[in-house]
Structure formats: structure tokens, C-alpha cells
Amino acid sequence: MSGKPRLHYFNGRGRMEPIRWLLAAAGVEFEETYVEKKEDFKKLQKDGSLLFQQLPLVEIDGMKMVQTRAILNYIATKHNLYGKDLKERALIDMYVEGMFDLNELLMKHGYLPANEKDQHFADMMDKAENRYFPVFEKVLKDHGKDFLVGNQLSRADVQLLEIILMAEEWKPDVLAKFPLLQSFKARISNIPTIKKFLQPGSQRKHLVREEEVSKVISIFY
Template sequence: MSGKPKLHYFNGRGRMESIRWLLAAAGVEFEECFLETKDDLTKLRKDGSLLFQQVPLVEIDGMKMVQTRAIGNYIAAKYNLYGKDLKERALIDMYVEGIADLNELLMMHVSQPADKKQEYFANLVDKATNRYFPVYEKVLKDHGQDFLVGNQLSRADVQLLEILLMAEECKPDILAKFPLLQSFKARISNIPTIKKFLQPGSQRKPPLQEKDLPSVMKIFQ
């Protein structure tokens, strides 16, 4: 039996992508078992693998872990991406929760009805540039370090880079007013394990397209 973590999800970003990012940043190789039909999901439910009947599911260290935040916390703690003490961990948690809120907005963009897309996009850009990005720009300025918390890479840095790149996919100039975030993006992207994950052919997933939605919905409906 392989010692690599095994990720169960559909072949796309969704709620598993942040977990892929964390493992990749830690330099951990992982296997993926893609759900392709509703039967694949039903089988996991019936064999007792899904505590709350839903994915993501990650098999790691003899556990079958569900719930995205729990999985992320475990991986971050296991691979030294969770700060050096409780105060740093609290900061990391705060920053990650804000990133998760923005991630929800970004993920839902593709599934908006055609007549709502423009309004949704405007709201997304407004919240990103007026609520979320100013926070991280200020954190970097006030902290004065290369990283958001302490003086080493943490889960917060990894997830922030992920969300910055996702936002730029929606609007390429979205970081125009945030010079520290631009520098942060370039700096963290150049960390060897992350640089590798950003190369073509890695296990990073492309943005979900509207044409992909029917096949994904068939799994979960």
C-alpha cells in the first residue's frame, strides 16, 4: 500500500484545490482518485468512507479525513505550515478564513445564470478589491516580512497565492492597486515546491468552465 495521501474528488478544483496546494507546497507527493459518476460517490458513502456523506475525502496516515478545513489544518500542522505558537496559528486561521470566503465567491462565479453573471462579477471584484485584498496588503506592510505570519512560509501564504492567481484569471489587472501583493505573488511563486506546482503537467487543476458543469453536477445530484 502506498504511503502517499490519496485524494478523492472530481477532476477539477472545487474544495480540493486548496488541499492540493498545501501538499504541493510541503513537497508531498499525492495520488488522486477521481469521481466520474454518481455511482463513484455512492460507493464511498455506502462503504462508510464519508463521515458526513460528502467529499473532499483524503486518506492520510491511516485516517479517512473529510471537511476541507480539518484536512487543511492537519496537513498544515504535519508539515510545519501552521506557525510556531498559538498566537501565530490564530493569525493564520484568521487570514485563511478570509481567503476561504473570497474563494467561495470565485468558485461560484462560473455557475451563475447568464442574466446574473455581470452583476455577480461586479460584486466579486468589489469585494476582492475593497474588502479582502486591502487587508492582506496592510498585513504585509505592517508585518514587514516576506510572509504573512512570522518569518517562514505558512498555510496562509500558500492559500493567499492560490486566491491571487484565481482572481487574476477572472480579471488580469485586479492587483493593480496592490503593489505588496504583487511582490508577494512573485516571491511565493518562486519557492521551489510551489514553482514546480505552477508548471504545466502538475496536479494543479485549470479553472472550471461552464461546459464542465453538467458532468460535475451529474456526480453530485
């Protein structure tokens, strides 16, 4: 038996957060080693742990995995969260790639200088409300099921819930025009493993705080 996956990243969301979400949704317990300072990051680079000199890094099943999408693909495949056939997997990939685009906007916002935030916020919410969320509202309507793809939970559902909750942190009424997404949010949030992850005290990370931004920047830049 291999041990629990070990996640190496700073103590915050970033590109590791979708990995935390997917492991939690799969009911997999994991441990975390936080990169607290630039020296920690440099050590991982020097000892050969980081194939492309970048985090996140996940030690899992005897491998040192890097690259967020590769890690998520592995976890989703291992835990039956990647559809039942090639066509379902293609749909999941297509939806998830769109989610990554929106996730980048949401993730970046907290790290921007004050003079760029207003314009970025307007652009971010315009894209959420007029480009991305309408797509997933239509997908749910056309599919007519509880999930985005097929008849069971997939990584696409997990990542969409994560993004919905992030968007609501910035704009609480962002789903006002999307009744199917509102129902989706309630339904997926109540899946036992996900409900547990949403409770206080879980390994889910909070929205980045202003005082944390400089620390993160000092580690990686």
C-alpha cells in the same frame, strides 16, 4: 512508512484545490482517484468512507479525512506550515477564514447560470479589490516581512497565492492597486515546491470550463 495521500474528488478545483496546493507546497506527492459519475459518489457514501456524506475525502496516514478545513489543519501542522506558536496560529486561522470567504465567491462564479454571472462578477471583484486584498496589503505592510505571519511560509501564504491567481484569471489587473501583493505573488510563486506546482503538467487544476459544469452538477445533485 505510509503511502502517498490519496485524494478523492472530481477532476477539477472545488474544495479540494486548496488541499492540492498545500500538499504541493509541503513537497508531498499525492495520488488522486476521480469521482466521475454519481455512482462513484454513492459508492463512497455507502461504504462508510464519507463521515458526513460529503467530499472532499483524503486518505492520509491511515485515516479517511473529510471536511476541508480539518484536512488543511492536519497537513499544515504535520508539515510545519502553521506558525511557531499559538498566537501565530491564531493569526493564520483568522487570515485563512477571510480567504475562504473570497475563495467561495471565486469558485462559485464558473457554475452560475449566464443570467447571474454579470452581477456576481461585479460583486466578487468589488469584494476582492475593496474588502479582502486591502486587508492583506495592510498585513504585509504592517508585518514588514516576506510572509503574512512570522518569518516562514505558512498555509496562509499558500492559500493567498492560490486566491490571487484565481482572481487574476477573472480580472488580470486585479492587483493593480496593491504593490505589496504583487511582490508577494512573485516571491511565493518562486518557492521551489510551489514553482513546480505552477508548471504545466502538474496536478493543479484548470479554471472550470463551461462544458464541465453540467457533469459536476450531475455527480453531486
